[in-house]
Amino acid sequence: MNTADPLVMGIESSCDETGVGIVRGTELLTNTVSSSMAEHVRFGGVIPEIASRAHLEAFVPTVRTALADAGVRMAEIDAIAVTSGPGLAGALMVGVAAAKALAVATGKPLYAINHLVAHVGVGLLGDGGELPPHLGALLVSGGHTEILAVQDITSDVRLLGSTIDDAAGEAYDKVARLLGLSYPGGPAIDRAAAEGDPEAFSFPRGLTAGKYMGSAENPGPHRYDMSFSGLKTAVARVVETFHAARRPIPVADVAASFQESVVDVISRKTVLACTEHGITTLLMGGGVAANSRLREVVTQRCARHGITVVVPPLSLCTDNGAMVAALGSRLVAQGVAPTGIAFTADPGLPVTTVAMPAAV
Amino acid sequence: MLVLSLDSSSIASVALSRDGEVLERFDTTDTRSHAEALAPAVQELMARAGLTGADLDAVLVGTGPGPFTGLRAGLVTARTLGFAWDLPVHGLCSLDAVAHRVGPLALAAGHPEFAVAIDARRKELYWRRYRVAEEGGVVVLPAGDPQVSAPEQLPDVPCYGSGTALYPDRVPRPAVEGTDVAPSAADLARAAWSVTSRGGELSTDTSPLYLRESDAKVPGAPKRATS
Numbered sequence: 001m002n003t004a005d006p007l008v009m010g011i012e013s014s015c016d017e018t019g020v021g022i023v024r025g026t027e028l029l030t031n032t033v034s035s036s037m038a039e040h041v042r043f044g045g046v047i048p049e050i051a052s053r054a055h056l057e058a059f060v061p062t063v064r065t066a067l068a069d070a071g072v073r074m075a076e077i078d079a080i081a082v083t084s085g086p087g088l089a090g091a092l093m094v095g096v097a098a099a100k101a102l103a104v105a106t107g108k109p110l111y112a113i114n115h116l117v118a119h120v121g122v123g124l125l126g127d128g129g130e131l132p133p134h135l136g137a138l139l140v141s142g143g144h145t146e147i148l149a150v151q152d153i154t155s156d157v158r159l160l161g162s163t164i165d166d167a168a169g170e171a172y173d174k175v176a177r178l179l180g181l182s183y184p185g186g187p188a189i190d191r192a193a194a195e196g197d198p199e200a201f202s203f204p205r206g207l208t209a210g211k212y213m214g215s216a217e218n219p220g221p222h223r224y225d226m227s228f229s230g231l232k233t234a235v236a237r238v239v240e241t242f243h244a245a246r247r248p249i250p251v252a253d254v255a256a257s258f259q260e261s262v263v264d265v266i267s268r269k270t271v272l273a274c275t276e277h278g279i280t281t282l283l284m285g286g287g288v289a290a291n292s293r294l295r296e297v298v299t300q301r302c303a304r305h306g307i308t309v310v311v312p313p314l315s316l317c318t319d320n321g322a323m324v325a326a327l328g329s330r331l332v333a334q335g336v337a338p339t340g341i342a343f344t345a346d347p348g349l350p351v352t353t354v355a356m357p358a359a360v
Numbered sequence: 361m362l363v364l365s366l367d368s369s370s371i372a373s374v375a376l377s378r379d380g381e382v383l384e385r386f387d388t389t390d391t392r393s394h395a396e397a398l399a400p401a402v403q404e405l406m407a408r409a410g411l412t413g414a415d416l417d418a419v420l421v422g423t424g425p426g427p428f429t430g431l432r433a434g435l436v437t438a439r440t441l442g443f444a445w446d447l448p449v450h451g452l453c454s455l456d457a458v459a460h461r462v463g464p465l466a467l468a469a470g471h472p473e474f475a476v477a478i479d480a481r482r483k484e485l486y487w488r489r490y491r492v493a494e495e496g497g498v499v500v501l502p503a504g505d506p507q508v509s510a511p512e513q514l515p516d517v518p519c520y521g522s523g524t525a526l527y528p529d530r531v532p533r534p535a536v537e538g539t540d541v542a543p544s545a546a547d548l549a550r551a552a553w554s555v556t557s558r559g560g561e562l563s564t565d566t567s568p569l570y571l572r573e574s575d576a577k578v579p580g581a582p583k584r585a586t587s
């Protein structure tokens with residue numbers, strides 16, 4: 001196998017995107033994505049069974065398109081990488097079963113890869129493929145909300161903080177529904193908020209009380225963790241108050257105030273985690289990284305502490321196969337042993353497992 | 361005609377067959393490890409038979425009905441193998457595998473019509489009606505589309521298949537034997553051969569027979585607090 005610039009196919013199916021990416025070394029050849037997002041619109045959120053059904057139908061066509069787009073044949077691929085968690089169990093299973101079949105049919109080595117670490121793997125693409133030192137990552141999407149410290153992307157990734165209930169994107173979706181806005185909630189609320197007053201309502205900032213935060217020397221139980229379910233409930237209460245009084249809901253003001261709470265908590269906790277862990281570059285990932293207010297506030301607050309913020313193009317922020325391929329390529333280059341085909345997808349895979357070890 | 365068959369509608373199973381004769385087979389004992397078991401089983405069977413994908417003529421897959429997650433594992437595995445090996449992929453209702461297996465029992469017991477049922481979870485069964493006749497061999501033909509219902513709703517004909525043993529007191533007419541037979545890739549291969557060897561054609565439609573909606577509900581208007 002060519003281990004200097006391996007040709008790697010990455011497969012992603014942990015949520016509602018069926019992604020197949022192909023990289024050669026650190027060069028991106030294709031990032032082909034088939035999304036079932038439109039099928040979830042009428043439900044106002046991702047329905048796991050619908051996503052799983054869509055993955056089954058999309059898989060082979062997406063692989064075909066990706067190969068054609070990259071101009072390579074399956075036989076030329078050096079290794080296959082697949083997201084094996086975290087994510088929706090039924091959705092992960094489709095990509096994992098398919099990747100195993102590809103590995104068996106072609107005899108290629110298979111790497112079972114962590115979805116969250118793969119989001120950081122986007123940073124490996126292009127420009128010599130080196131990640132900056134003292135790297136951290138802020139991942140915000142409909143499925144997850146995490147702050148990571150990335151010492152070494154193939155061997156030392158730690159979870160500093162995460163949501164303890166809803167993902168931030170999920171909170172956006174639910175609040176969008178309360179406000180009668182469209183799905184996905186992120187862009188809809190971002191748009192509505194642009195016209196609103198972020199201080200019109202004072203919504204709670206989850207897990208920011210002293211008992212959760214503690215101090216740098218003596219951290220509380222949730223110093224870098226986030227919670228958005230109380231916020232969602234608070235918004236529901238405000239909406240209900242307006243309904244009860246038969247007054248129109250001030251959608252823009254509620255959206256802006258809600259978004260301000262989310263953005264305030266995420267950015268404050270992120271900056272705190274970065275400064276206390278010597279992180280000097282922060283990579284943003286996940287679909288909500290596209291949120292204009294979040295980018296603005298995170299960038300501002302990070303700048304004040306000398307932290308550089310990197311936001312990849314949106315197509316590489318949302319779930320995709322290219323990031324899986326990029327991380328897979330690095331694992332191959334570093335001589336990490338492949339996982340093989342005997343593993344089980346793990347919906348709760350911890351970030352400390354960058355790639356699943358081969359079963360013994 | 362060398363065929364690799366997979367079924368994941370109940371247990372997970374793989375078989376290699378030549379002209380309907382099973383050369384190698386693999387069957388799990390449980391019904392919850394499809395995504396783990398299928399690919400390694402394919403690899404092992406091919407190695408044991410000393411075959412590569414280039415030796416095969418087709419892939420055959422049971423299209424269900426069956427519990428969704430497991431069913432998809434078999435379907436995506438079969439479709440992907442077909443793609444990578446550039447082979448046609450044929451789909452056959454998984455209940456036909458059981459029907460083919462129990463057909464001779466039904467005929468011997470004097471039952472020209474029977475049903476096959478397997479577990480659909482949620483206290484229901486997936487089932488299908490069949491007709492069986494002796495025409496220079498036992499011929500089993502579907503007599504209706506696959507269904508899902510409560511055990512009591514099955515037709516009043518002898519009922520075979522592993523779903524029968526689950527609800528012996530609720531299925532209208534449980535058969536005496538063959539009430540523990542689950543779909544398997546080996547029986548699926550034989551059922552397919554009984555079709556093609558008589559000049560019939562297999563479908564290239566590998567759409568899953570879900571028979572149930574995805575359970576997703578469109579959320580109603582935001583709930584009003586009642587306090």
Ligand SMILES: [Zn+2]
Pocket residue numbers: 115119141143144286318319
């Ligand atoms: Zn993601």
